[in-house]
Amino acid sequence: MVTRAALRAAKALTAPEAKPEKRLETLMECHGALLAARGPGSLLSFGEFRRALKGDLAVLLPDGVTPLDLQGTRIVDQDGQVTEGAFDLDLEQQMLLRMLHKLDGPAAVISDREFQSELDQETVFTLLRKSGEQTVYESGRRDLIRRPAGPVHELTELRLPPLVVDFYRDIPYDSAYEGWWFACPICRWPMRITLRNNAGTTVGAARCWHTPHAEMGASYLFVLPADGVAPQLLPEPAPPRPHGREAVLYPDLGDVPAATPTQGHKALTRGIWRYTTIPGLPELALHDELAARGVKVSLWPGLDAFDLLVEVGSKRGKKTSFKVDIKDYTSARTLADLVHAQEGDRGGADWLVVPDHHGGHVPLLSGVCAKYDMRVATASEFGEMVCEKAGVSWA
Numbered sequence: 001m002v003t004r005a006a007l008r009a010a011k012a013l014t015a016p017e018a019k020p021e022k023r024l025e026t027l028m029e030c031h032g033a034l035l036a037a038r039g040p041g042s043l044l045s046f047g048e049f050r051r052a053l054k055g056d057l058a059v060l061l062p063d064g065v066t067p068l069d070l071q072g073t074r075i076v077d078q079d080g081q082v083t084e085g086a087f088d089l090d091l092e093q094q095m096l097l098r099m100l101h102k103l104d105g106p107a108a109v110i111s112d113r114e115f116q117s118e119l120d121q122e123t124v125f126t127l128l129r130k131s132g133e134q135t136v137y138e139s140g141r142r143d144l145i146r147r148p149a150g151p152v153h154e155l156t157e158l159r160l161p162p163l164v165v166d167f168y169r170d171i172p173y174d175s176a177y178e179g180w181w182f183a184c185p186i187c188r189w190p191m192r193i194t195l196r197n198n199a200g201t202t203v204g205a206a207r208c209w210h211t212p213h214a215e216m217g218a219s220y221l222f223v224l225p226a227d228g229v230a231p232q233l234l235p236e237p238a239p240p241r242p243h244g245r246e247a248v249l250y251p252d253l254g255d256v257p258a259a260t261p262t263q264g265h266k267a268l269t270r271g272i273w274r275y276t277t278i279p280g281l282p283e284l285a286l287h288d289e290l291a292a293r294g295v296k297v298s299l300w301p302g303l304d305a306f307d308l309l310v311e312v313g314s315k316r317g318k319k320t321s322f323k324v325d326i327k328d329y330t331s332a333r334t335l336a337d338l339v340h341a342q343e344g345d346r347g348g349a350d351w352l353v354v355p356d357h358h359g360g361h362v363p364l365l366s367g368v369c370a371k372y373d374m375r376v377a378t379a380s381e382f383g384e385m386v387c388e389k390a391g392v393s394w395a
Helices: 001-015 020-038 048-051 083-107 112-129 135-144 211-217 270-292 332-342 355-374 379-391
Strands: 147-150 167-171 192-198 200-206 218-224 265-268 296-299 306-311 319-325 351-354 375-378
Touching: 001 020, 001 083, 020 048, 020 355, 112 135, 112 270, 135 270, 147 218, 265 270, 270 296, 270 306, 270 319, 270 379, 306 379, 319 379, 332 355, 351 355, 351 379, 355 375, 375 379
Parallel strands: 319 351, 351 375
Antiparallel strands: 147 265, 167 265, 192 200, 200 218, 296 306, 306 319
16 A cells, blocks of 8 residues: 555656646545555655655664565656556556455455556567467567557567557657657666756757666666757766576667667567566576576476476486576565465466576565475576586586
């Protein structure tokens, strides 16, 4: 409830088109909801509430509640926009509630409108499975991961059912500047566009909506060009590439993204991008790197019972199998609750793998997964472990 109220309030606070009286009404409603969640012994004035929306989300939690992965999470960024992390936390909690609703029946009444992103994802997966053919499902899902945006004439030629192609929509307005958009060099989805004041001059900023990608270097500035001229991106400082085992899966940013006209181009809806494209990138990367080293690995076996089936061992000797589910959740706590609600993995996976940038989630997830005979590792840890068992080098 705290995250929900804070996100709704932040949207009202940062929406330039909102009427002042409507903004105040929404903020007061959210403040009341937050006070109800905090209880009578944990007061927070309206002014403190408004100031806290631009700071650490953990400050809004009731006294005595451990913040866990909410610590350090900001709701509003330096550009005065609601952060992707806050959106993720809210959507992930909604997905958890929907799962509990499925398990418990009518005890948890939840609006389908709140879960449109997950419903879109479920619809797409159902359509891809409809043929009952593994190769059709695999090629379609690969397309959704590799081609989350692009020219309409190319998207219509993808090996996707027509109803799935309908989930490609016009480039979002907040990812466009004067009729131009930029693809993230990592996930290829339209980056977020904002204008910021830099030493008295207004400049444009383009950052991937997925915070880990922005922190890896998918973050750029541009000088506002003359009318009709395409903006030219300048990269912001990026961290150095990691060494050792984590270097294998670390993405290559390549060239600075060029401006592309919004006209004639479309992109996947946000929910499908966030919960199909984003986690699909480490799925494909881990699959491809293991396969390149001669390890037997299958993608989404049994029409997506789980993500990877890895088999290690000689042709005639005993084989060791690893059934892997890869999850990219912003909140480790929500993912842990999801695992607990499902009593493990619904598809029978015995390994839960998270992207390397979520390595800090492993201790918490390990404690929960151990109850259901599941083990947890980062993608690079898992790849190195499998290669060691296969007698080949990972890094």
